[in-house]
Amino acid sequence: SQTIHQWPATLVQPVGSPLSLECTVEGTSNPNLYWYRQAAGRGLQLLFYSVGIGQISSEVPQNLSASRPQDRQFILSSKKLLLSDSGFYLCAWSEGTVNTGELFFGEGSRLTVL
Amino acid sequence: GQNIDQPTEMTATEGAIVQINCTYQTSGFNGLFWYQQHAGEAPTFLSYNVLDGLEEKGRFSSFLSRSKGYSYLLLKELQMKDSASYLCAVVDSNYQLIWGAGTKLIIKP
Numbered sequence: 001s002q003t004i005h006q007w008p009a010t011l012v013q014p015v016g017s018p019l020s021l022e023c024t025v026e027g028t029s030n031p032n033l034y035w036y037r038q039a040a041g042r043g044l045q046l047l048f049y050s051v052g053i054g055q056i057s058s059e060v061p062q063n064l065s066a067s068r069p070q071d072r073q074f075i076l077s078s079k080k081l082l083l084s085d086s087g088f089y090l091c092a093w094s095e096g097t098v099n100t101g102e103l104f105f106g107e108g109s110r111l112t113v114l
Numbered sequence: 115g116q117n118i119d120q121p122t123e124m125t126a127t128e129g130a131i132v133q134i135n136c137t138y139q140t141s142g143f144n145g146l147f148w149y150q151q152h153a154g155e156a157p158t159f160l161s162y163n164v165l166d167g168l169e170e171k172g173r174f175s176s177f178l179s180r181s182k183g184y185s186y187l188l189l190k191e192l193q194m195k196d197s198a199s200y201l202c203a204v205v206d207s208n209y210q211l212i213w214g215a216g217t218k219l220i221i222k223p
């Protein structure tokens with residue numbers, strides 16, 4: 001069966017520090033991968049998605065970046081965090097495009113920037 | 115712009131029925147999803163509608179009217195574990211998922 005795991009689950013970082021969130025998927029090949037951010041009272045915001053190794057699409061301009069070094073690994077990074085980067089970050093995967101099936105989400109990573 | 119509207123919060127009683135509405139204005143339509151999200155956890159899939167009508171799945175049903183830009187999620191025989199946020203999401207003409215802010219459902223004994 002397929003599983004998705006992301007880490008760390010929670011982290012508190014000072015402004016200006018770097019960030020690395022990791023996500024791995026098991027039990028499937030060539031998944032579509034996504035990074036979302038969820039702010040209180042707002043809908044999920046798509047940050048990045050990837051349809052293959054090294055292929056990253058960015059949906060919003062920001063100081064975050066994403067990389068997909070392996071087929072089932074997706075990393076969200078920042079060189080210098082801002083206060084506005086605080087939020088709940090979710091990694092997800094799907095077998096095809098979003099209209100052909102459900103998204104499977106990781107456990108989430110809660111980031112607090114102080 | 116694209117917009118998904120859902121009530122912010124609803125309260126219902128254990129054993130009762132509740133209907134959570136979702137209206138949308140998007141550039142095109144290629145399907146509508148409902149997800150359940152317990153506090154501090156990841157969303158999990160509930161239903162997918164692409165044609166008009168009612169889809170029933172156990173205690174949960176989802177309805178879609180494309181002409182009205184409207185959907186609802188119907189939860190029957192409510193249980194305390196149904197306390198969660200319910201997220202409506204629409205696939206637009208560019209095959210992007212547009213998410214509503216979610217409806218927090220509180221179940222009281």
